[in-house]
Amino acid sequence: MKYNIRRWNPILISIPDIGIGMMWGSLGNVVAFFGYTFTNSAADIAKIYSLAAIVGVFTQVIVGVLSDKTQHKWGKRSPWLVFGMVGAALSVCLWPLAHSFTVFLIMTGVTCTLVNVAQCAYYTMVMEVVDADQVGYSNTLARTTSTVGGLCMGGLAGFLWNAQHPEMTFFAMAALMALSTVLIVPAILKERPENYTKSEPYRLSFDFLTNKEVMKLFIITFLFFAARTGTGQMATSLFVKNYHFSEHVVGRFAVFESSASLLFGFTAFKLIDVFNRKHIFAFSAIGLCLANVYLVFFLHEGASPWILYAWTLACGLFFIGGNICMYTVLSMVVPKSKLGEYMGLLNLFIALPQFIFSNVYGHIIDAGHATWVLPTVISCYFIAFLFTLTMKLKGPKELALEIKHD
Numbered sequence: 001m002k003y004n005i006r007r008w009n010p011i012l013i014s015i016p017d018i019g020i021g022m023m024w025g026s027l028g029n030v031v032a033f034f035g036y037t038f039t040n041s042a043a044d045i046a047k048i049y050s051l052a053a054i055v056g057v058f059t060q061v062i063v064g065v066l067s068d069k070t071q072h073k074w075g076k077r078s079p080w081l082v083f084g085m086v087g088a089a090l091s092v093c094l095w096p097l098a099h100s101f102t103v104f105l106i107m108t109g110v111t112c113t114l115v116n117v118a119q120c121a122y123y124t125m126v127m128e129v130v131d132a133d134q135v136g137y138s139n140t141l142a143r144t145t146s147t148v149g150g151l152c153m154g155g156l157a158g159f160l161w162n163a164q165h166p167e168m169t170f171f172a173m174a175a176l177m178a179l180s181t182v183l184i185v186p187a188i189l190k191e192r193p194e195n196y197t198k199s200e201p202y203r204l205s206f207d208f209l210t211n212k213e214v215m216k217l218f219i220i221t222f223l224f225f226a227a228r229t230g231t232g233q234m235a236t237s238l239f240v241k242n243y244h245f246s247e248h249v250v251g252r253f254a255v256f257e258s259s260a261s262l263l264f265g266f267t268a269f270k271l272i273d274v275f276n277r278k279h280i281f282a283f284s285a286i287g288l289c290l291a292n293v294y295l296v297f298f299l300h301e302g303a304s305p306w307i308l309y310a311w312t313l314a315c316g317l318f319f320i321g322g323n324i325c326m327y328t329v330l331s332m333v334v335p336k337s338k339l340g341e342y343m344g345l346l347n348l349f350i351a352l353p354q355f356i357f358s359n360v361y362g363h364i365i366d367a368g369h370a371t372w373v374l375p376t377v378i379s380c381y382f383i384a385f386l387f388t389l390t391m392k393l394k395g396p397k398e399l400a401l402e403i404k405h406d
Contacts, residue, residue: 015143019151019177029157032236038101042237046362049233053111053354059116075191077125084118089178154254213333226353227380242370260316284322285385
């Protein structure tokens with residue numbers, strides 16, 4: 001009986017990521033929708049995204065250390081995950097009480113901090129409640145359910161959102177965030193102390209600066225998220241405020257993008273095992289570049305929403321391919337003894353461009369130069385494509401031989 005329960009663990013542990021995915025999915029739609037009820041400045045809205053990015057860098061490092069030392073009847077990670085997500089859900093319920101943009105900014109900052117508390121513990125827990133041969137499967141499922149969370153958020157933003165009664169959307173969002181966690185952890189899924197990861201003292205090191213392939217990966221990652229910030233987090237500022245599409249149109253972006261990501265996710269692990277990661281990475285970068293070139297030619301005020309939906313679908317397919325490659329390539333080019341350290345650095349190169357470029361795009365849009373956003377996005381993806389071509393990565397046959405030799 002115990003064996004059968006453990007077989008279900010990868011599926012069970014993936015469910016809480018629905019709530020986490022919902023929160024991050026909301027930044028590009030309902031968070032911006034509600035923020036614009038207090039301000040007309042894209043730069044103000046960008047402050048929400050930059051705050052969300054920067055709190056993630058510090059919160060996850062701190063919680064990672066604290067959870068390693070936690071002693072609770074539920075285990076090390078479960079308390080942080082449960083209290084973080086329940087606290088975040090309760091804070092979302094309070095959003096309608098905001099009476100100014102400053103108050104709303106503080107509220108979303110608190111929510112993002114609590115979600116990061118939960119997320120840090122969750123990412124570690126994913127690998128600790130399953131058998132060793134289920135870790136890859138569990139991570140794949142977790143990424144898929146996170147996309148399901150984004151899909152749910154797109155449904156709420158695209159069909160339920162009502163600016164006169166935002167509490168309807170926020171309460172529904174909060175309920176899904178909390179229930180996707182508390183119904184699983186610790187109600188059904190228990191931690192397994194024998195699988196706890198051993199923490200080692202962190203030592204500041206700049207060894208990564210001398211590793212050419214690692215630096216290329218970090219630069220590509222930075223460029224990917226610098227570009228994505230312009231059309232993801234800033235979607236409401238760009239498409240609603242400047243091209244005058246409805247909030248519901250932009251809200252449905254998440255539905256199309258998440259559907260594309262799910263479609264790719266079901267085959268991603270097979271594709272990555274068949275093709276060289278470099279080729280998938282390059283294909284993703286140039287695909288994103290061309291998708292945004294298409295948008296430059298066909299986007300104009302009064303254009304059919306299906307032009308945007310087709311673009312979103314394409315971006316969802318290409319971006320998930322590149323995102324998966326970031327993590328798989330990292331494991332190929334860093335010392336195995338320092339994977340955790342380099343994973344933290346990769347997170348820095350994901351958060352930093354969102355912090356910087358959300359503010360850059362916000363000021364560009366406020367200055368009346370919204371048409372500069374897409375060319376900037378295209379340039380970032382194209383430079384990322386050029387960097388991927390210079391990478392030197394082993395192909396699937398070489399990796400198979402290496403594993404066999406080990």
